[in-house]
Amino acid sequence: MGTIEITGLTKNYGDVRVVDALDLSIADGQFVTLLGPSGCGKTTTLRMMAGFISPDEGTITVDGAVLSSPDHVVSPENRGMGMVFQNYALWPHKSVFQNVAYGLRMQRPKLGREDIRDRVATILDTVGLAGYGDRFPGQLSGGQQQRVALARSLVTEPSILLLDEPLSNLDAKLRDKMRDEVQEIQRRTNITFVYVTHDQTEAMSMSDRIAVMRAGVLEQYAPPRQVYFRPASVAVADFMGLINLIPARVESYDRPTATAEVELDFGARLEVPTADGFEPAAGEQVTVAVRPESIAIRSASATNEDPVAEVSRVMMLGHLCYCVLHVGEVELRVQTDNHVDLDRGDRVCLDIDPRRACAFPASTTSEPSQTKELV
Amino acid sequence: MTAVMTDDQTPSPPAERRARRGRGSVSAKLVLGSAAAVLVVLVVYPLFWLVLGSLGGTDTFTFSNYLRVVSDPGLYDALINTLLIAAGSCVISLVAGVPIAWLISRTNIPGKGLLRMLTSVSFMIPGFLSALAYVMLMAPNNGWLNRLVVSVTGAERGPFNIYSLPGITMVTSFGVMAYVVMLTSAALDSVDSGLEQSARILGASRWKILMGITLPLVTPALLASALLVFVQSLALFGSHAILGLPVQIYTLPTRIYSLFAFPPDYGAATALSMMLVLLTVGCLYLQRRMLARRSYITTGGKAGVHETHDLGRLKWPALIGCHAFFALAVYFPVCVLLLTSLMAAQGSGLTLDNFTFDNYVAVLFESSLTQRAATNSLIVAGSAATLGVLLGALIAYINFRVKPRGAKILDYLATIPLGLPGIVLAVGLVLAWIRLPVAVYGTLAILLIAYLTRYIPLGVRSADSALRQIDPSLEEAGRISGGSWLRSMVEITLPLMKGGLVAGWSLIFVQAIGELAVAIMLFTVGTETIAVVIYQRSEEGHFEEVAALSMIVLIATALILGLTRRLTRASVTRF
Numbered sequence: 001m002g003t004i005e006i007t008g009l010t011k012n013y014g015d016v017r018v019v020d021a022l023d024l025s026i027a028d029g030q031f032v033t034l035l036g037p038s039g040c041g042k043t044t045t046l047r048m049m050a051g052f053i054s055p056d057e058g059t060i061t062v063d064g065a066v067l068s069s070p071d072h073v074v075s076p077e078n079r080g081m082g083m084v085f086q087n088y089a090l091w092p093h094k095s096v097f098q099n100v101a102y103g104l105r106m107q108r109p110k111l112g113r114e115d116i117r118d119r120v121a122t123i124l125d126t127v128g129l130a131g132y133g134d135r136f137p138g139q140l141s142g143g144q145q146q147r148v149a150l151a152r153s154l155v156t157e158p159s160i161l162l163l164d165e166p167l168s169n170l171d172a173k174l175r176d177k178m179r180d181e182v183q184e185i186q187r188r189t190n191i192t193f194v195y196v197t198h199d200q201t202e203a204m205s206m207s208d209r210i211a212v213m214r215a216g217v218l219e220q221y222a223p224p225r226q227v228y229f230r231p232a233s234v235a236v237a238d239f240m241g242l243i244n245l246i247p248a249r250v251e252s253y254d255r256p257t258a259t260a261e262v263e264l265d266f267g268a269r270l271e272v273p274t275a276d277g278f279e280p281a282a283g284e285q286v287t288v289a290v291r292p293e294s295i296a297i298r299s300a301s302a303t304n305e306d307p308v309a310e311v312s313r314v315m316m317l318g319h320l321c322y323c324v325l326h327v328g329e330v331e332l333r334v335q336t337d338n339h340v341d342l343d344r345g346d347r348v349c350l351d352i353d354p355r356r357a358c359a360f361p362a363s364t365t366s367e368p369s370q371t372k373e374l375v
Numbered sequence: 376m377t378a379v380m381t382d383d384q385t386p387s388p389p390a391e392r393r394a395r396r397g398r399g400s401v402s403a404k405l406v407l408g409s410a411a412a413v414l415v416v417l418v419v420y421p422l423f424w425l426v427l428g429s430l431g432g433t434d435t436f437t438f439s440n441y442l443r444v445v446s447d448p449g450l451y452d453a454l455i456n457t458l459l460i461a462a463g464s465c466v467i468s469l470v471a472g473v474p475i476a477w478l479i480s481r482t483n484i485p486g487k488g489l490l491r492m493l494t495s496v497s498f499m500i501p502g503f504l505s506a507l508a509y510v511m512l513m514a515p516n517n518g519w520l521n522r523l524v525v526s527v528t529g530a531e532r533g534p535f536n537i538y539s540l541p542g543i544t545m546v547t548s549f550g551v552m553a554y555v556v557m558l559t560s561a562a563l564d565s566v567d568s569g570l571e572q573s574a575r576i577l578g579a580s581r582w583k584i585l586m587g588i589t590l591p592l593v594t595p596a597l598l599a600s601a602l603l604v605f606v607q608s609l610a611l612f613g614s615h616a617i618l619g620l621p622v623q624i625y626t627l628p629t630r631i632y633s634l635f636a637f638p639p640d641y642g643a644a645t646a647l648s649m650m651l652v653l654l655t656v657g658c659l660y661l662q663r664r665m666l667a668r669r670s671y672i673t674t675g676g677k678a679g680v681h682e683t684h685d686l687g688r689l690k691w692p693a694l695i696g697c698h699a700f701f702a703l704a705v706y707f708p709v710c711v712l713l714l715t716s717l718m719a720a721q722g723s724g725l726t727l728d729n730f731t732f733d734n735y736v737a738v739l740f741e742s743s744l745t746q747r748a749a750t751n752s753l754i755v756a757g758s759a760a761t762l763g764v765l766l767g768a769l770i771a772y773i774n775f776r777v778k779p780r781g782a783k784i785l786d787y788l789a790t791i792p793l794g795l796p797g798i799v800l801a802v803g804l805v806l807a808w809i810r811l812p813v814a815v816y817g818t819l820a821i822l823l824i825a826y827l828t829r830y831i832p833l834g835v836r837s838a839d840s841a842l843r844q845i846d847p848s849l850e851e852a853g854r855i856s857g858g859s860w861l862r863s864m865v866e867i868t869l870p871l872m873k874g875g876l877v878a879g880w881s882l883i884f885v886q887a888i889g890e891l892a893v894a895i896m897l898f899t900v901g902t903e904t905i906a907v908v909i910y911q912r913s914e915e916g917h918f919e920e921v922a923a924l925s926m927i928v929l930i931a932t933a934l935i936l937g938l939t940r941r942l943t944r945a946s947v948t949r950f
Contacts, residue, residue, distance in 0.1 A: 050855055076854040089852035093870050102866075106857030156857065 001063045002159035002192030003028045004049065009058035011044055018044050020216035022058070028159075029190040031183070033203040036213035037239065042196045045213075046162050049194060050083055051076040062160065077106070082153035083162040087169065088145045090137040096148050097133035100124065103156040123155045126185075143174045150182070154189065161186075163195045167202065179206060200240050204228065212236050232276060234360050237289045242322075244295070244332045246288045247362065250280045260359050262288060266308060266327040268350075272357040285362040292322060292335035294356035297348045307347040314342050325350070403860040407777065410769035411785055417828045418788045421803030422795075425652075428645035428806050440642035441649075450647070453625040456540060460615070460626060461608040463544035464551060468604045471548075471700045472555030473597065477585075479556070480563040482684045484693055490701075497704045498553035499932055501889025503613025503906065504925045506546050507913055508708035510617065511715055511922070513537035517722065519711065538622045546614045549704040551604045558603070562596035563589070568681045581684060595665045602662035606655050610796030612892035617913065627651050628798045628892065635896065641806065648799040656794040709929065715922035734923035745924065747901070748908040755819055755904060756887035759826035760880045766827070767834020768869065768876060771842050774835075776850075789835045792828055797892030800829055804897065819902050825893045830883040837882065841875020842868075874943045881939035885932050 004026040011019040019041040026032050034042035047053045049060055051073055060068035062081075067074045082103075090099050097120055104116045111119075124130055127147040137145055146166060153161055166182075167175045183206045186193045197203055203210050204224040212219045212227060220232035231237035234245060251261040253274070260280055263269050272288055280286055299307070309332070313324040321336045327350070334350070342348070431437040444450055478484045479491060512520050513535040521533020536542065566589060574584050590597075615626040625633070627647060634644040686693055698706075715721055719731045738745040770789050774782050792800070804825050845868060853863035869876070894904045903911075905928060913921045 050851075052851055052854075075860075076851070077857045077859055079855075081855060083852065083855040085848045085852060087846065087848060089846065089848035091849060091852070091867055091871075102853065102858065103856035106862070152852075152856065162855075 001028055002026075003063055004160065004192065004194070005059075005061040006045075006049075007059050007061070009045065009048065009060065010056050011041070011048065011053065012056050017216050019048070019055075022213075022216075022218055024211055024218065024221065026192060026194065028192055030208045031186050031193045031195065031206060033195045033197060033207040033210050034213060035197060035200060035203040035210050035239075037198055039215075040213040041216040042198075042213050043164060046164055046194060046196050049160075050081060050162055051079050080158055081160045081162055082156060082158035084146075084149050084153050084164065084166045086165045088137075088149040088166075090145055090148055090152075092137050094136075095133065096124070096129070096135050096137070096140070099137070099148055100133075100152045100155050103152060107156065119155055120151075123151045126154075127151045127181075142170055143178065146170065146178060150185070154185070154191075158191065160192045160194065163193060165197050168197070168199070175202075182206065204240075212239065214239070229356065230273075230276070230358065231289070234287060234289060237358070237360075242292050242333055244290050244292065246290065246330055246332070248286050248288045248359070250282055250284045250286055250359075252282055253280050255279065260286070262286060262359060264288060265330055268352065270352060270354040270357065272354050272359050274359045275361075278359065278361060280359065280361075286359045287362050288357050288359050290352055290357040292333045294353045295332065295334045296351040296353075297323065297325075297334055297336055297340070297342070298351065299348060307349050309348050309350050311342050311344055311346045311348065313344065314340075406861065406864075407769060407773050410766055411773060411781075413766060414770060414785065414788055414831065417824065417831065418791050421800060421807045421828065422791070424806040425645055425648055425799065425803040428641055428802075429649045432641065440646035444643050444646045444650070447643075449625065450630070453627050453630040456619075456624060457609055457615075457626040457628075459540060460544050460547055461605045463541070464548035464608040465601050465605050467545065467548035468552040468555045469597070469601055472552045472600075473559055475697055475700070476556045476559035476563060478693055478697065480560040481681060482686050482693070484686060484690060484697070486694070490697055493701045493705055494553045494556045497549055497701065498551075499885055499889075499936065500550065500705070500708065500929065501613065501891070501906065502547065502550045502611045503617055503891045503910065504712070504889070504928065505549055505704075505708050506614040506617040507909070507918075507921060507925065508711045509537045509542070509546050510913070511711050511721070511918060512707060513542065538618055538624070540624060543614055543618045543624070543626075545703075546618060547608045547611050548604075549708075550611065550614075551607045552704065554603045554607070555597070555600045558596050558600035559593060562593045564681075566592050566681070571681065599662045599665040602658050602665065606658045606662075606794075609651065609655060609658075610798065610892070612796075612798050612895075616891075617910070628796060631798050631802060632892075632896070635802075635805075644802055645806070648802045651796055651799055652794060655796060659794050712922045712925045712929070715919055716926045718919055718922075721918045734919045735927075738920055738923050738927070744903070745905070745908055748903045748905045749927075751819060751822075751902060752888055752905040755822045755826060756884045758823050759830060759887050760883040762823075763827055763830045763834035763883045764838065764876050764880045765834075767831060767836075767879060768838040768842075768872060770831070770835050771838035772864075772868070775839060775842050776847065790832055792830070793832045795829070797829060797890065798896065800825060801893045801896035804828075804893075821897050822894065822902065822904070825897060826883075826887045826890065829890075829893065830886060833883050833886070834879050837875045837879025838872065841872040841879075844875075845871050877939050877943050881935055884935055888928060888932060 004024070006022055006024040006026075009019055009022040009024075010017065018039075022041075022045060034045060036042050044053060048055050048068055051068060054073040055068055055070055057070060059066050062079070067079055091102075094102070100120045100123060101116050104111055104119060120133065121130070124132060127150055129144060129147050129151065132140070132144070132148075137148065140148065146169075149166070163182075167178050170178060179202060182193075186206075195203075195206065204227075207224055209221060209223055210227050211221045212232075214235055219236045220227055222230075222232075227236065228240050231240060234243075237243045238245075247265045248262040251263055251269070253260045258274050259271050260274050261269065261271050270288070274280065297309075309325040309327045311323055312326050312331075315322045315324070316338060319338060321338050321340050323334045323336055323340070323342060325332045325334060325348070332350070336342075427433070429440055431440065475490065475494070479487050484490070510518070512518050513533075515521065515532065515536045515538065518533065518535060518537065521535050524530065524533040524535075537546070570592070571584050571588055574588055579587070610628055612628045612632070615629045616632065618624075619626060619629055620633075628651070631644050631647050631651070634640045634647070714725065716734050717731065718725075718729045719733065720729065723729045740746075767789075770785060773779065774786055774789075795803075804821060808821055808824075849867055849871070850863045853867045854860065858866065889906060890904075891906045891910060894907045895910060898904065898907050905924060909921055909924050909928075912924070
């Protein structure tokens, strides 16, 4: 049993509303990720779940019992949760065995020494550190420390495990490997995992559902595919990966299919799905969001076809290519495979997959964020 | 939920676990709350009685004490003397300390480790022991140096008289010069080397860089240390008493002390104490302002390794100069005490006939007074150190981790004792506890309370620096694993603070052993400390035994410090 019900959760630090009326429902055995940029409130939310911070408004209910409310917060040691910290927080003066056994020693009724030893041995084996019991954290590599932290949090068989960006201190290759292992452990134990990260790749590859947060507000709470392909807003779309935002004008809107006939700024006409709950009127300005991989580049096919896009930059990244193109005033990023042969100044045609595009209300800044990492 | 391991153990059902609501936070509140309460009682209570006493005590409210004190001609002499001594010791400390600090930090002078150690030793030698050593050396008639000069030159009398203002100033400066060295070398180390290197590239000479860039950058720290020296010198009762009282040279601390001679004049004593406190607090406030300005030393660049200047041929004169100073500050006093302790009769000179261990035997085995005093000193110093460090750890924890709304007040309270000279604290404590039915006054307990109050700032400071190195997530990990707050403190936080706590313990212990002002005000027959016995014996003229006792104190101090240094080095790798 590890269901979490968060209702109206709010936390202020001075004038800043760090978490703003958050409603979130996490089912038993789920892997849920709180995803967002720094300062979005995800870590604060996690720490409120753990009981380290008390909410200003709202409640956190676990398995039907209210654990956190503005008047009363059940202390962290009595919540039946485990936590993995970003810096692992291994106690340097205790051995690996002592680190892992700590939680077992705290349990009441008291566990026998043999029992504790067995359980520690088993969990160390599970995380691949059999025989490391006598070592000290200072003697371990980053990846090994991470596993000890995991082992320590799992050995007490909590119903809920909270993870605060546990992989961010690891190098890329190790991170990939640990990602798989963490996911595997969650599948096997069926413990409810609440995972915090700012890395959308991590979130998408591991989660059952992603809660995208921004400035303390929950923007979208849905499975990874939905968040990626049907983002709730331009902001979510932008955070989840590179996105092209094209200004367009609505010709007509079809309610039953929730699609709109739009004319893009540079002339092309498409029939695209609209964002959830968005019902534009004819003539309204909208923003059409489309991912780089949903646009195809080709040379002009028919003689009366005008290659409208001009290549301004080609970035070869190894396994794929990003081309930056200009069509009229609009700048587009298009993903192509890595043996494309284009130069600056070439003129090409574009094919946009309308099923993969989405129309949003026109935002004040339709600039895709330039600072987004490419991989 | 499938268990990760075998199903033998059923953990306590969730509902029961949650029923143990918030017990952890109750024990935290209790422990931390009582620590804060103890601090308030320790610091506020004597201060309150001090202020009250100066304003007329419980009978009346009057400013007459202040008026009396201000119109007493003797006071001005005492005040002037005190200021002269403090100023003089400032000058000596700066003149000696700054070059020594620079030589240690920035040049290739040989034997840096030795120089650093000598600085620490000069700090650790109790002030009154230095004073006594110099009495043996430079007393007008019997002082060794005087007798040496007389026998060599045939003059009537030797030129040295330690019973003088310059004498007091010199001896006082030896004990406080370490502040200048330590603070100045810390500041020198933290100067961004880029600032100096860019001047070099632009063609400035080494001397110009030193005068025009380095020293100005270091000046705030320099001035701060000078103020600290000033404040400490104001109140160094030991040297003021031993070198001033025999010739009626009064300073504020000794004047306060003499006002307690029968019949005691509490009114004047408290008024005078308040004036001393105001002087001290004023200087400390200035010092804090100075230190706040040092931010521009390290911003915008890496501190760290600077180039060391090659002194070339100046190496040896510089070394001799340093050791000449330490000869006065350390070598001479220690040697005199050592030699005198091994003599049967001080006046008979350094001959083999005069050599004996009898003094040590007498003080260690034959005198119940010294044995009792030694035991008292160990008990009081040990307890004060232990309690001071524990209390300091809890206060530091409140300030640093919990940060409740009243934290600033607690911080100020913990720092106030720094501004209370020992003699003043003693006055406050006498007034505070003398009227209570509880038989605290006249027992070791009052000494313990006094030392605890006096040395809390040291405890808090060492605990604070130790605590800063521990990431809060370590405690949080302990709590989420199921351990209570108290458990986390005991198993995680305190062990990780061990190094800092041990260092703090030894610092308090050493200071308490060598403390005179408070002990001499608060002792009664049976609760003398070793410092008191040494002082009394020296007044009676038994210098050989005094020297033996002094050597025992010095050796004990050195042992404790050496032991703690080894302990802290051997501690588990810190986070």
